[in-house]
Amino acid sequence: GENVEQHPSTLSVQEGDSAVIKCTYSDSASNYFPWYKQELGKRPQLIIDIRSNVGEKKDQRIAVTLNKTAKHFSLHITETQPEDSAVYFCAASNDYKLSFGAGTTVTVRA
Amino acid sequence: EADIYQTPRYLVIGTGKKITLECSQTMGHDKMYWYQQDPGMELHLIHYSYGVNSTEKGDLSSESTVSRIRTEHFPLTLESARPSHTSQYLCASSVPGSPLHFGNGTRLTVT
Numbered sequence: 001g002e003n004v005e006q007h008p009s010t011l012s013v014q015e016g017d018s019a020v021i022k023c024t025y026s027d028s029a030s031n032y033f034p035w036y037k038q039e040l041g042k043r044p045q046l047i048i049d050i051r052s053n054v055g056e057k058k059d060q061r062i063a064v065t066l067n068k069t070a071k072h073f074s075l076h077i078t079e080t081q082p083e084d085s086a087v088y089f090c091a092a093s094n095d096y097k098l099s100f101g102a103g104t105t106v107t108v109r110a
Numbered sequence: 111e112a113d114i115y116q117t118p119r120y121l122v123i124g125t126g127k128k129i130t131l132e133c134s135q136t137m138g139h140d141k142m143y144w145y146q147q148d149p150g151m152e153l154h155l156i157h158y159s160y161g162v163n164s165t166e167k168g169d170l171s172s173e174s175t176v177s178r179i180r181t182e183h184f185p186l187t188l189e190s191a192r193p194s195h196t197s198q199y200l201c202a203s204s205v206p207g208s209p210l211h212f213g214n215g216t217r218l219t220v221t
Contacts (some may be wrong), residue, residue, distance in 0.1 A: 034209045040150070043200065043212040087150050095206050102152045 002027040004092050006101025014109050019077040021104045023090035026071065030092040033066060033073050038087045038103075047088075048075070080108045112137045116201050116213035123191055124221055131186045131216045133201035142184040143210065145200040146170060153200070159184055191220045 003026040013019045025033075034049035050057045050064045050073065057064050061080075066073040073092075077084055085108045090101040114135040123129055135142065144157040155168030159178040173195070174188050184203075188195060198217050202210040 032207055038150075043214050044153070044210075045212070046209040049209055089153065093207070098204075098210065100153045103150070105150060 002030060002092055002094070002097065002099040004090060004099045004101040006090050006104055008104060009102065010105045010107075012107045012109060013080050015080060015082060017080055019075075019080055019084070019106055019108075021075045021088055021090065021106075022072060023074070023092070023101050024070075024072045025092040025099075027092065027094060028071065029094045031095070032093040032098075033064070034091050034093070034098075035064060035075050036089045036091070038089065040086070044089060077106075080106075082108050082110055084108050114201060114203050114211050114213040116199075116216050118216060119214065120217050120219075122219045122221065125190075125192055127191050127220075129188050129191055129218075131199055131201075131218070133184045133186070133213060134182050135184075135201075135203040135211070135213075136182060137203060137211065138181065139203035139205055139211070140181065141204045141206065142178065143202040143204075144168070144174075144176060144184070144186050145202065146172070147198050147200055147215075149198065157186065191218075193220045196220050 006023045031052040036044035037047045038044040061078045063076045087103045087105050089103050117132045140161045142159045145153045154170035156172040157176040159165050165176050198215045200215045201213040204210045
């Protein structure tokens with residue numbers, strides 16, 4: 001089955017700096033890669049996703065890149081703000097099953 | 111508004127009690143899931159369903175059971191709760207190849 005590894009497990013950045021979270025996956029059949037943000041006490045919510053026919057996608061301060069050959073994808077947050085503090089989960093999906101990474105706790109220092 | 115709803119939001123019960131956590135979605139999604147998550151930690155899949163009368167066990171062994179008699183309803187039952195079941199339980203739904211939509215969760219405490 002699919003195995004998704006996520007690094008780092010914790011990340012502390014100064015407000016205004018960039019944050020990068022990296023994930024690797026094992027199943028070459030995976031074709032859909034969503035990223036979720038979970039604020040304290042709230043449900044995970046989709047922030048951005050990418051499909052395997054696209055190498056990069058951007059939405060304002062958030063971008064995701066995908067390298068299918070190396071089987072890794074990354075989340076980039078630029079100009080971080082205190083409201084970016086949360087746990088971020090990557091995931092990889094084929095048409096049947098979605099597998100999550102273990103999560104990254106991001107803390108933005110004011 | 112189309113969404114996924116979980117009740118109760120919080121539950122404190124004694125050891126040995128039978129409980130059912132409710133999950134309903136109004137989005138017409140075929141696939142539904144139950145995840146167990148300690149606060150801020152990894153999401154562990156415990157059950158999922160592809161549609162009516164379909165239920166499968168997830169990656170994490172669980173003493174709970176589920177049923178899927180109607181498309182919109184996916185309840186989770188613990189026959190005899192134990193302190194080790196204390197956790198947050200998140201229900202989710204999706205259509206194939208699209209993102210999961212999560213409910214607000216049920217935070218269960220077993221004393």
